[in-house]
Amino acid sequence: MSALGELRALSRKRGGTTPKTTTNLRKADGRAALVFLGPWFVGLFAITLFPLVASLYLSMTDYNLLQAPNFIGLENFIDMLSDPRLHKSLQVTAIYTVVGVPLQLSVALGLAILLNRGMRGMSLYRSIFYLPSLMGGSVAIAILWRQVFGKEGIFNAFLGLFGIEGMGWISHPDTALWTIILLHVWTFGSPMIIFLAGLRQIPDMYYEAASLDGASKRRQFFSVTLPLLSPIIFFNVVMQVIGSFQAFTQAYVVSGGTGGPSDSTLFYTLYLYQEGFKNLNMGYASAMAWVLVLIILALTALNFWVSKFWVFYED
Template identity: 65%
Template sequence: MSAIAELQNLKKSKGVKVNHRDNKAGHLFLLPWTAGLFLITLGPMLMSLYLSFTDYNLLQAPQWSGLENIERMFNDERLHNSLQVTFTYVLVGVPLQLMTALAVAMLLDRGMRGLPFYRSVFYLPSMLGSSVAIAVLWKQIFGTTGLVNQFLAFFGIEGMGWISNPDTALGSLILLHIWTFGSPMVIFLAGLRQIPRMYYEAASIDGATKRRQFFAITLPLLSPIIFFNLVLQVIGSFQNFTQAFIVSNGTGGPADSTMFFTLYLYQQGFKQFDMGYASAMAWLLVLIVGAFTAVNFFVSKYWVFYDD
């Protein structure tokens, strides 16, 4: 018997009336969310699943095409390139961002003066990182006459068009992703504050160095927080769109070096009006993100330590 049922039986045995109006009020408050789930989320998802098996150009009624869109994805070289660009962005950018966030969090955890101010300053880029303004600013900084080249010219070094060069364009976007480390940094800082100081004191008495304490105490006890940030940042990175769109003017250039999967999906759906193929690509992205998340959860049992 559940705890709720036991409580209700206890109230009835004592002659206390159970007020079912409370349940009705709860259901009423949940109604907007439930309606949004079915009308705004599940409805369009199921519609896009149907459209992924059709030929649909937004102007005419969808025509059933079966597995044609899936077969097309196997032969689409630009799609394969967009996957390669996106995987590089995720597999390089996410670990570097998390390492930077952890390093700054450990620095702030030392109890410096003005901690709330520094915490807000470091968190601010995360709030603006996905905005159009920051992407435009980043484009100006790494442009031919941007701030980076002006700094290099001060030392007599000739700069280059970092955004317009296929070899460095993606790297500049990865650097932008690393720069928006504020959100995981705040979470890391909260996790560091929960580690008992007595562990470090005992380790110091035993002669453990700071490096040894980091790998034997900090990382194991912080591993659930690392896992949490890892899952969120991987999902968010696969969905990244704004930076690549603004920096490349929506083309994914130069030479498709910044053609994220989401940007190519946008081009197919809203420039080529091939909404059926774009829907199939969207579901491919869902499967990829789901696969990465499932792998992270499966591997986590080998390195995530939960201190009971």
């Protein structure tokens, strides 16, 4: 008998597994894995891939939800080039992103640095500061925002204490968008928690070495904190930019679903909603959705390309 045969016989005597048994076990494990992954695959195809393909087809049709789609090719995309309201929605969303994201991240980073100092009642402060993020995208908070910045709102009542006559901040085209930007900045909790986790990962030895070299707190912030925190900043920037282009609830509730006054709060997603579910122009809305996907992909790719100039990863 060969050495291999002796080993197999010895394995069988000791209750070991033969190559055939091992293969059967692997097949059984594979079948079990497919059973457990089954719901995920169903969700992937039924909830994600099928609607994705369907929306791509609808984007090239004239479809009003009441009649069968009529294929018109790229006409919806061509019509976007001469749609003034779409251009306005892109402008409003761009201002909201360019102004709101840096302000929100600046506030979040500042508070994260403050909370990282180990003050008493840290857990309570974290919960309080994170609370706006839990409610910031809700309809209730958006309604509250209307009450705060309305003509008879709390903010005007506060200004009245100093003899300043307020105005309808959410009903004026020059200020309506800025109230929504302020609401976005107020929901700084999520990036703040991420910044705080990143700050906790920076070793104290870097600050000690910088202090020995005579670096001030300001110099330590720019030469130690920001470079080592740059991957976290990059992550927050990418996520917040994507989220800002998908903003809908705040603009819908604050403007009453109109995007007013004078389309000053006509976010891209709000205009998409109006075209799809108010005007029943679902083909055009589907085309807008795909343009939004391309915009987000382009901005994300741009962020990744620019990141190589300012994001530093610790070896």
